[in-house]
Amino acid sequence: xxxxxxxxxxxxxxxxxxxxxxxxxxxxxxxxxxxxxxxxxxxxxxxxxxxxxxxxxxxxxxxxxxxxxxxxxxxxxxxxxxxxxxxxxxxxxxxxxxxxxxxxxxxxxxxxxxxxxxxxxxxxxxxxxxxxxxxxxxxxxxxxxxxxxxxxxxxxxxxxxxxxxxxxxxxxxxxxxxxxxxxxxxxxxxxxxxxxxxxxxxxxxxxxxxxxxxxxxxxxxxxxxxxxxxxxxxxxxxxxxxxxxxxxxxxxxxxxxxxxxxxxxxxxxxxxxxxxxxxxxxxxxxxxxxxxxxxxxxxxxxxxxxxxxxxx
Amino acid sequence: xxxxxxxxxxxxxxxxxxxxxxxxxxxxxxxxxxxxxxxxxxxxxxxxxxxxxxxxxxxxxxxxxxxxxxxxxxxxxxxxxxxxxxxxxxxxxxxxxxxxxxxxxxxxxxxxxxxxxxxxxxxxxxxxxxxxxxxxxxxxxxxxxxxxxxxxxxxxxxxxxxxxxxxxxxxxxxxxxxxxxxxxxxxxxxxxxxxxxxxxxxxxxxxxxxxxxxxxxxxxxxxxxxxxxxxxxxxxxx
Amino acid sequence: xxxxxxxxxxxxxxxxxxxxxxxxxxxxxxxxxxxxxxxxxxxxxxxxxxxxxxxxxxxxxxxxxxxxxxxxxxxxxxxxxxxxxxxxxxxxxxxxxxxxxxxxxxxxxxxxxxxxxxxxxxxxxxxxxxxxxxxxxxxxxxxxxxxxxxxxxxxxxxxxxxxxxxxxxxxxxxxxxxxxxxxxxxxxxxxxxxxxxxxxxxxxxxxxxxxxxxxxxxxxxxxxxxxxxxxxxxxxxxxxxxxxxxxxxxxxxxxxxxxxxxxxxxxxxxxxxxxxxxxxxxxxxxxxxxxxxx
Ligand SMILES: Nc1ncnc2c1ncn2[C@@H]1O[C@H](COP(=O)(O)OP(=O)(O)OP(=O)(O)O)[C@@H](O)[C@H]1O
Ligand SMILES: [Mg+2]
Numbered sequence: 001x002x003x004x005x006x007x008x009x010x011x012x013x014x015x016x017x018x019x020x021x022x023x024x025x026x027x028x029x030x031x032x033x034x035x036x037x038x039x040x041x042x043x044x045x046x047x048x049x050x051x052x053x054x055x056x057x058x059x060x061x062x063x064x065x066x067x068x069x070x071x072x073x074x075x076x077x078x079x080x081x082x083x084x085x086x087x088x089x090x091x092x093x094x095x096x097x098x099x100x101x102x103x104x105x106x107x108x109x110x111x112x113x114x115x116x117x118x119x120x121x122x123x124x125x126x127x128x129x130x131x132x133x134x135x136x137x138x139x140x141x142x143x144x145x146x147x148x149x150x151x152x153x154x155x156x157x158x159x160x161x162x163x164x165x166x167x168x169x170x171x172x173x174x175x176x177x178x179x180x181x182x183x184x185x186x187x188x189x190x191x192x193x194x195x196x197x198x199x200x201x202x203x204x205x206x207x208x209x210x211x212x213x214x215x216x217x218x219x220x221x222x223x224x225x226x227x228x229x230x231x232x233x234x235x236x237x238x239x240x241x242x243x244x245x246x247x248x249x250x251x252x253x254x255x256x257x258x259x260x261x262x263x264x265x266x267x268x269x270x271x272x273x274x275x276x277x278x279x280x281x282x283x284x285x286x287x288x289x290x291x292x293x294x295x296x297x298x299x300x301x302x303x304x305x306x307x308x309x310x311x312x
Numbered sequence: 313x314x315x316x317x318x319x320x321x322x323x324x325x326x327x328x329x330x331x332x333x334x335x336x337x338x339x340x341x342x343x344x345x346x347x348x349x350x351x352x353x354x355x356x357x358x359x360x361x362x363x364x365x366x367x368x369x370x371x372x373x374x375x376x377x378x379x380x381x382x383x384x385x386x387x388x389x390x391x392x393x394x395x396x397x398x399x400x401x402x403x404x405x406x407x408x409x410x411x412x413x414x415x416x417x418x419x420x421x422x423x424x425x426x427x428x429x430x431x432x433x434x435x436x437x438x439x440x441x442x443x444x445x446x447x448x449x450x451x452x453x454x455x456x457x458x459x460x461x462x463x464x465x466x467x468x469x470x471x472x473x474x475x476x477x478x479x480x481x482x483x484x485x486x487x488x489x490x491x492x493x494x495x496x497x498x499x500x501x502x503x504x505x506x507x508x509x510x511x512x513x514x515x516x517x518x519x520x521x522x523x524x525x526x527x528x529x530x531x532x533x534x535x536x537x538x539x540x541x542x543x544x545x546x547x548x549x550x
Numbered sequence: 551x552x553x554x555x556x557x558x559x560x561x562x563x564x565x566x567x568x569x570x571x572x573x574x575x576x577x578x579x580x581x582x583x584x585x586x587x588x589x590x591x592x593x594x595x596x597x598x599x600x601x602x603x604x605x606x607x608x609x610x611x612x613x614x615x616x617x618x619x620x621x622x623x624x625x626x627x628x629x630x631x632x633x634x635x636x637x638x639x640x641x642x643x644x645x646x647x648x649x650x651x652x653x654x655x656x657x658x659x660x661x662x663x664x665x666x667x668x669x670x671x672x673x674x675x676x677x678x679x680x681x682x683x684x685x686x687x688x689x690x691x692x693x694x695x696x697x698x699x700x701x702x703x704x705x706x707x708x709x710x711x712x713x714x715x716x717x718x719x720x721x722x723x724x725x726x727x728x729x730x731x732x733x734x735x736x737x738x739x740x741x742x743x744x745x746x747x748x749x750x751x752x753x754x755x756x757x758x759x760x761x762x763x764x765x766x767x768x769x770x771x772x773x774x775x776x777x778x779x780x781x782x783x784x785x786x787x788x789x790x791x792x793x794x795x796x797x798x799x800x801x802x803x804x805x806x807x808x809x810x811x812x813x814x815x816x817x818x819x820x821x822x823x824x825x826x827x828x829x830x831x832x833x834x835x836x837x838x839x840x841x842x843x844x
Contacts, residue, residue, distance in 0.1 A: 032642065079824060086585065086641065090778045091823055093771065094816035101813025105806075112809075157420055160404075160412040167401035174361055174395075175413050175465060176387035219653065226646060231403075262660035269653030276646045277634055 018197030019236035027231035029186030030166025041213030043198020056120035073191030103210035115209025151233035320369030344515035392467035402447030413464035469500035561800020566696030568792035570751035572773035574744030580720035581740035590770025591655025596752020601761035623745030659763035667760030692754035
């Protein structure tokens with residue numbers, strides 16, 4: 001039981017890292033990419049294939065994974081330079097399914113649904129992290145770093161560019177900045193971060209197969225980002241805690257095993273709808289904090305005004 | 313050094329929104345664009361700022377052709393514009409969007425842009441609201457944010473689209489002051505207004521546009537006393 | 551070569567099913583601005599309902615399926631999209647809501663129905679021969695019905711008052727408000743048409759693909775891409791793209807193992823969308839209308 005909880009806790013960290021990448025793309029820059037699982041998958045496959053060669057060196061695997069997913073993300077981002085938002089949603093979904101097909105079909109490399117096992121323990125600074133506890137600690141340290149980095153990114157000039165693009169690309173242009181370039185960067189950065197999640201996933205589980213990285217993972221990551229609060233740097237952790245840790249607790253109820261999966265899906269879906277319907281597009285936490293800050297600063301009570309954003 | 317618009321024609325399908333419009337906006341002067349709804353005033357701004365490609369014509373800023381450039385390039389040449397519908401970043405705080413407007417690239421130091429934003433927001437009486445989201449502000453304050461973004465851009469030419477409409481008296485005064493200061497600094501100022509008192513007070517040159525044609529150009533007094541303008545705009549009949 | 555033609559024709563006929571879903575989604579998108587991807591659940595729902603009742607009486611099954619489909623679609627519009635659109639009328643929240651509904655729908659169906667595909671029996675499950683081509687009768691019938699539905703939809707949009715209202719709303723949603731057109735009615739009818747078109751699609755999906763809770767997902771993804779590839783605003787384009795996907799999907803099996811099927815279709819889609827980012831359709835009503843807001 002304790003072991004189960006530890007595993008769930010660690011998986012929460014892994015998914016939080018993967019979702020933090022999507023939070024950059026979707027949450028900050030407002031680019032709806034349904035292909036995030038591709039990058040998690042690339043991270044995992046790079047680890048599974050390269051890991052044994054390099055004695056499980058975490059750094060080498062992470063760098064190689066980030067490099068590969070950046071290269072693939074550039075291909076995806078090329079389409080975003082050419083098509084409008086609605087198109088990109090669909091294009092990214094198509095991209096996801098295409099790459100999933102490659103994961104499944106390119107048997108000689110990926111071993112398809114049979115999967116690759118025998119991934120070594122990760123090695124960091126000369127020490128092998130051979131127990132689940134040390135790996136779990138590693139994962140949470142990485143998760144904390146990723147959250148901190150995205151928070152810094154969000155507050156800096158890059159973050160401002162991303163938000164501007166999300167809010168109004170035309171106005172962004174007339175302020176002399178390029179929405180396309182910003183989108184490009186957001187997609188590539190998000191991919192690099194998500195691939196880290198894939199690297200840690202492969203090391204932690206020790207086995208991967210193509211089914212783990214199909215579009216249902218993209219859906220799950222989207223659910224995490226939205227439920228956690230779009231564009232909030234801590235959102236992926238909160239969302240992951242809800243989606244990966246809390247919802248699967250229903251399996252502790254005395255349910256037939258076939259209903260657990262769909263029931264979880266049902267709850268994700270309901271959570272997404274609730275997040276959109278109840279809180280609006282901006283996470284309530286951020287809005288509340290800004291309002292609180294504004295009140296503390298002695299601003300006039302705000303009136304509701306027109307604008308693209310709607311408050312809870 | 314001026315903004316010269318020459319023979320601009322723009323159409324949406326069969327609708328000719330601008331028909332051979334020419335005007336010159338001098339630096340250190342306010343040029344007001346007036347005319348009934350649908351006259352094509354906003355469309356002219358869209359043409360200048362690179363959002364609507366005209367069928368023909370030219371717009372030069374200090375001799376540099378603006379037509380054919382992207383909206384981003386035009387902005388980087390120093391043309392700052394506001395939108396009739398403001399187009400603020402609703403979910404972004406006032407301070408952050410002003411900082412964003414002050415930055416020319418992601419490499420700009422945050423400290424510099426923050427200092428600049430703080431100064432501008434103080435000038436516009438927005439410092440108390442600087443952490444609010446733009447969508448949470450009242451209409452008058454939202455208009456002030458739009459001005460703050462233009463100030464932050466540090467452009468050479470301003471295109472103001474009905475920025476004074478709907479302002480409270482104190483906000484209106486502040487707006488006039490800011491425009492007067494910009495004029496003193498030698499900026500090229502082109503503004504669209506329906507408020508004729510403001511046009512009378514501020515404008516050095518008035519251009520009257522009707523159904524895409526530029527009908528009368530002159531001082532406020534000349535234009536307002538023109539027969540054609542009186543009948544078309546003020547609805548006076550003889 | 552002969553096999554290739556056989557596969558292409560098979561895919562083309564299956565494409566009719568995608569057409570039914572694609573034009574429903576296309577109409578909804580044009581009139582309301584909502585990417586109704588929950589339409590995939592509607593298709594699964596129709597297939598499952600029909601398969602469950604088909605043994606009692608076929609007419610009864612069709613009627614109940616129609617009722618269920620309309621109820622689900624209209625409930626989605628009235629209870630989900632409208633409340634959200636009232637507060638956030640932009641593309642993104644509505645898309646997310648639809649996305650959520652799609653997941654909920656699929657999960658609920660999996661909870662209610664068994665995951666095993668149910669194949670309703672039919673005497674039409676035999677072949678007819680044209681020269682040396684073998685075609686399943688049920689596939690031919692499905693295609694004929696799809697073609698008839700497509701034609702009926704086009705006539706409806708072109709000839710009736712409601713149809714012209716919908717086209718006007720599609721042209722410019724903002725202006726339709728200004729002119730006081732009954733936009734609500736246009737939207738409601740758009741959802742209704744999509745719900746009705748899903749009925750034959752679901753019934754034939756049950757016969758051709760078997761009825762299981764996620765049967766609608768692949769057609770949905772194809773239709774979703776077809777709507778985009780056809781050019782937003784073009785029903786004809788969406789239908790053509792859907793047929794193209796059917797053919798590509800059929801032909802893909804010729805050269806590659808079946809696992810690559812979907813990948814090939816989406817690779818073709820990505821290539822085409824890169825070549826022609828505005829979609830293949832020429833009408834592009836909505837594009838033009840959108841240029842206004844720039
Ligand atoms: N993007 C567009 N697509 C089609 N028609 C347009 C577009 N933009 C403007 N128009 C049309 O061009 C004409 C001129 O519009 P414009 O917005 O320039 O008027 P305006 O002088 O700014 O009016 P107002 O005082 O109401 O702001 C109008 O008839 C308008 O409907
Ligand atoms: Mg205007």
